[in-house]
Structures are given as structure tokens and as C-alpha cells.
Amino acid sequence: MATAGKILLTVMLTAALAAGALHLPPLNLVPLNLSPPVAHAATDRVQLAFAGDVLLGSRVGKLMDERGPDWPWAQVAPVLKAADLAVCNLECAVGTSGQPQAGKQWTFRAKPAALGGLVRAGIDVVGLANNHVLDYGTSCLLETLDNLDRSGATHLGAGRNQQEASSPRIIEINGLKIGLLASSLLVPTLPGGKGTWAATDNKPGIFSGHDHQRLLQSVHALSSRADWTVLFLHWGEERAEYPQKWQQNLASQLLEAGADLVIGHHSHVWQGIDRREKTLVAYSLGNFVFTTRPEYPQQQQTGILLVTLSKRNIEEVRVVPAQVFWGQTVLLKGTPAEEVLTRVDRLSARFGTYVTPEGLVEREPFLDTRSHWACPVLRQAAKCQLVQGCQDGTFCPQDPTTYAHLVTMLVRALKLPVSPASSGSHWAAPYLQAAVEAGLWPADQVSTFPADEPVPRWQAACLLDRTFSLDAPAPAVPLYIDLDAAPSSSLISILRVSQAGIMQGYPGGRFQPLANMTRAEAVVTVLRLLQKREATAPATP
Numbered sequence: 130m131a132t133a134g135k136i137l138l139t140v141m142l143t144a145a146l147a148a149g150a151l152h153l154p155p156l157n158l159v160p161l162n163l164s165p166p167v168a169h170a171a172t173d174r175v176q177l178a179f180a181g182d183v184l185l186g187s188r189v190g191k192l193m194d195e196r197g198p199d200w201p202w203a204q205v206a207p208v209l210k211a212a213d214l215a216v217c218n219l220e221c222a223v224g225t226s227g228q229p230q231a232g233k234q235w236t237f238r239a240k241p242a243a244l245g246g247l248v249r250a251g252i253d254v255v256g257l258a259n260n261h262v263l264d265y266g267t268s269c270l271l272e273t274l275d276n277l278d279r280s281g282a283t284h285l286g287a288g289r290n291q292q293e294a295s296s297p298r299i300i301e302i303n304g305l306k307i308g309l310l311a312s313s314l315l316v317p318t319l320p321g322g323k324g325t326w327a328a329t330d331n332k333p334g335i336f337s338g339h340d341h342q343r344l345l346q347s348v349h350a351l352s353s354r355a356d357w358t359v360l361f362l363h364w365g366e367e368r369a370e371y372p373q374k375w376q377q378n379l380a381s382q383l384l385e386a387g388a389d390l391v392i393g394h395h396s397h398v399w400q401g402i403d404r405r406e407k408t409l410v411a412y413s414l415g416n417f418v419f420t421t422r423p424e425y426p427q428q429q430q431t432g433i434l435l436v437t438l439s440k441r442n443i444e445e446v447r448v449v450p451a452q453v454f455w456g457q458t459v460l461l462k463g464t465p466a467e468e469v470l471t472r473v474d475r476l477s478a479r480f481g482t483y484v485t486p487e488g489l490v491e492r493e494p495f496l497d498t499r500s501h502w503a504c505p506v507l508r509q510a511a512k513c514q515l516v517q518g519c520q521d522g523t524f525c526p527q528d529p530t531t532y533a534h535l536v537t538m539l540v541r542a543l544k545l546p547v548s549p550a551s552s553g554s555h556w557a558a559p560y561l562q563a564a565v566e567a568g569l570w571p572a573d574q575v576s577t578f579p580a581d582e583p584v585p586r587w588q589a590a591c592l593l594d595r596t597f598s599l600d601a602p603a604p605a606v607p608l609y610i611d612l613d614a615a616p617s618s619s620l621i622s623i624l625r626v627s628q629a630g631i632m633q634g635y636p637g638g639r640f641q642p643l644a645n646m647t648r649a650e651a652v653v654t655v656l657r658l659l660q661k662r663e664a665t666a667p668a669t670p
């Protein structure tokens with residue numbers, strides 16, 4: 130059969146050369162969906178929606194005078210309402226009393242009717258720990274608290290005294306206790322040397338985070354009472370793309386103290402997200418409902434951060450891209466949506482986090498694959514636990530794959546039963562045993578299994594062919610000009626895996642049969658094989 134295969138190839142190669150048909154298709158990595166989608170409706174899960182800075186005064190207030198208090202929220206309301214709990218930072222006083230604080234550049238106050246629009250849009254909780262809630266003085270802060278109490282929205286981070294300003298809220302949803310706390314690292318001073326906006330035992334104000342120890346203690350205390358501890362933090366530098374070092378240090382301390390989610394704002398622009406298995410830091414969500422400054426288009430880029438929690442895990446994190454557009458926040462599609470997601474992806478890279486084109490926020494599995502051509506496939510393979518990286522967090526995608534690695538991946542991909550290793554043997558021995566039992570590796574060649582040797586591409590073709598039990602090739606197949614170097618016994622396998630689209634050649638019509646298969650190529654071929662199997666598997670009734 131091997132000789133027949135070689136003759137067939139030669140005949141076809143000659144025909145193809147004559148027709149000038151040696152152009153190989155580019156690598157076409159079809160996205161696979163191997164992990165089941167998160168079921169949002171599950172009753173043991175809670176979806177939280179976070180939005181950044183909300184300003185209902187100034188020009189937005191004037192627009193609401195004309196168009197009504199629901200106007201800013203009309204497009205985003207369905208997303209906020211669909212979440213179990215929606216939280217934003219309310220960056221203004223809400224009332225009719227008080228005077229703008231003397232000497233303060235920007236002072237914001239919204240009319241009480243504005244809160245109707247916010248509540249009807251689905252916002253359940255507002256953070257008030259920021260540098261604008263006291264713009265119209267203490268009387269208007271007290272009025273703001275009363276107006277919020279009447280509106281039905283829960284508020285955090287400001288109060289009639291320090292105790293109230295630093296009080297957390299614990300909201301139980303679907304059996305999960307969500308603990309919320311808000312604090313500001315921006316604490317304006319009062320004119321005339323009369324202190325700051327920080328609440329004290331007998332003075333209304335905001336929960337200042339300047340005393341890190343007190344903030345850490347509050348977080349720690351809350352974490353012992355809640356399943357999930359969420360800190361809403363107003364901090365950082367305006368229009369800065371990246372958080373400062375002290376913010377990153379403080380974030381680490383807050384996580385250590387018991388915070389699970391740290392959600393930041395104030396910079397007016399998106400900053401990166403640091404997603405870990407059980408924690409999340411979003412350094413800044415940017416503006417959400419705000420005045421438009423055409424000279425800073427990035428301040429208009431915004432979104433809603435959806436975080437789905439179960440009792441134990443952060444099940445899903447997703448960015449819903451949006452844009453502030455003249456007083457209304459609109460949901461984005463197409464290129465503008467891509468621009469927001471690409472931006473958050475880029476800003477999150479230094480935190481080992483990536484954002485997919487669909488807006489999913491994920492942990493980068495390896496330190497050295499982000500700019501590799503196979504990156505999306507490697508992320509997918511890591512997610513479905515097909516591959517693990519090295520102990521130092523790298524994957525070394527250009528290194529040769531070994532027989533042990535390839536066989537292990539095939540056994541995992543086929544979900545073959547694996548028995549525990551006997552001590553002292555090679556780490557891949559249980560996988561080899563499973564491969565032998567499934568007929569992927571000859572039983573009489575176990576003792577000569579070259580575990581740690583690189584796999585040449587012709588050998589990989591044979592192994593993949595055997596694994597998949599590919600059909601005999603039809604005439605229209607990819608051809609290569611360099612197969613003379615391949616053992617004749619492998620030609621039919623090379624033909625089959627190529628025809629099935631599992632292995633591909635290189636530009637110039639070369640297969641490079643003697644080249645070692647790289648670790649990245651091995652992952653791509655195994656995932657293609659899996660995809661092929663799924664496509665041809667009989668439909669389950």
C-alpha cells in the first residue's frame with residue numbers, strides 16, 4: 130500500500146505541477162467551542178454588573194431636562210436589568226440645596242428626578258465615595274442620601290458619619306452573600322483649612338481610603354461575613370492608561386485582606402483587568418454616563434463589566450462594550466465594539482489577562498504565547514486541559530514536541546482512561562499504556578518508545594492517521610514537493626492527514642517531513658483532529 134501511495138502521490142504531484150496548483154491554503158484555525166457555555170439562569174449563580182462613573186448633572190442634566198431622566202440609560206438598561214445586581218459610581222450630588230464648593234474646578238449636582246432614570250435602568254447600588262458627592266456641601270450630601278433612600282437605590286461609601294460612610298452592605302442573592310464596600314483614595318480638602326471630605330465620628334463625608342490599614346481591616350471584616358467581598362474603589366490618575374505601582378500594591382494587599390473583586394474608577398478611561406482564578410481587579414471602568422469631551426475620544430469608550438459568580442468560582446467575566454454619546458450610553462457592535470475590546474485586551478496584557486473578540490475576560494495560560502501565531506488555539510487547549518505549561522509559566526511553543534507530549538495530548542483529547550503511574554517510571558507511562566490499549570501505539574514497541582525525543586513531522590502524520598482512522602484519500606489532495614525524504618511507509622498517512630486538513634504544509638509546497646513538529650503545531654493538529662471527530666460524530670438523539 131505504501132508503494133501504491135508513493136506512486137499515486139508522484140502521479141498527482143506531476144499533474145499538479147503541470148497545472149501550477151501547488152498553492153497551499155493558509156492555516157485556517159476555526160474557533161472550537163470545547164467548554165460548555167456558562168448557564169446564567171442557574172439558580173446557584175449570581176451575575177453582577179459593574180459600571181464606572183455616572184454624572185447626572187452638568188450637560189447630561191440639561192439633556193435630561195429635554196429628553197427625560199430615562200434618556201441616558203435607554204440602551205444599556207436591558208443589560209443592567211438582566212443582571213442580578215447592578216452597581217455604578219454616582220459622581221455627583223443629587224438635590225437642590227447647597228452652593229458649589231468655592232475654588233473647586235468642577236462641581237456637579239443632579240436634580241432628584243434623575244434618580245428615577247437610574248433606578249428604572251436597573252441600577253441597584255451606587256457608590257458615593259468619590260471626589261464629587263460633596264461638591265455642593267454637607268447639606269446637599271445629606272439631601273443626596275435622603276433622595277437615594279427614597280429612590281430605592283442602595284448607597285455606599287458616604288454617610289452622616291464615619292460609621293455610616295464605611296458601612297458595607299451584604300446582599301443575598303440565590304443563596305450567595307455579596308458583600309459590598311466603597312472607598313475613595315481621592316479626598317478633596319475643604320476651603321479655608323477646614324479639613325477634608327473624609328467622614329469623621331461627628332461629621333458627614335466619604336469613606337476615605339487614605340488610611341490603608343483601616344481600609345484593609347474593613348475589607349477583612351466584611352470578608353468573614355460574605356461569600357464574595359466586592360470593593361468599589363475611586364482612585365488613580367485621570368486619563369492614565371495604566372494604574373500606578375502603589376495602586377497595584379494596594380490591590381494585592383486588598384486581595385490578601387480578603388477582597389475578591391476590586392472594581393475601580395475615576396480615571397475617565399478604561400484601565401486593565403487582572404483576572405485570576407478566584408479574584409478580579411478591574412483598575413478602572415472609565416466613564417459610564419458622563420459629559421462628552423470630543424478632544425478625549427477615549428473617555429467616551431466605556432462598557433459594562435459582567436461578573437458571574439458561583440459559591441466557589443468566578444464563572445465568567447465579560448465586557449459589554451459601550452460608548453458615551455452626547456448624554457446617552459449606547460451599546461456597540463462591529464468595529465467600534467472591537468476597538469473597545471481590543472483596547473481593554475491590550476491594557477490587560479501586563480496583568481496576564483486577555484479579552485476575546487466576544488468580550489470574555491480570561492487568564493492568559495502561558496507567559497510566552499501572547500504574540501505567537503497559535504495563541505488562540507493554545508489558550509483553548511489550556512482551557513480544556515489538553516496542555517499544561519512548564520513550571521516557570523511558559524509554554525515554549527517553538528520547541529520540538531516529544532513523543533511523550535504528543536501521545537499524552539492524544540490520550541487526553543480522546544478522553545481515554547488513564548491509570549495512575551507506577552513509581553519510578555516515566556511521567557508519560559500511564560498515557561502510553563492508555564495509547565497502547567486504544568491501539569494508538571504498537572504493544573510490541575513499548576520498550577522502545579522514544580519518550581523524550583522530538584517527533585518528526587512524518588511520524589506525527591502516522592500517529593495522527595492511526596488515531597483518527599482516516600478514510601482513504603480522494604484524488605483532490607494537497608501535494609508537497611519534498612516528500613522524497615519521508616519514509617515511504619508514511620506517505621499514505623501524510624496524504625490522509627493533509628486531505629483531512631489536520632496537518633498542512635509550508636509555503637512553497639513543502640511538507641518538511643523530517644523537521645521536528647513544534648509544540649504549537651502539535652496542539653493545533655490535535656485540536657483540528659478533535660474538531661474533525663466532533664464534526665463527523667453521529668448526532669446524539
Ligand SMILES: [Zn+2]
Binds near residue numbers: 315
Ligand atoms: Zn472622580
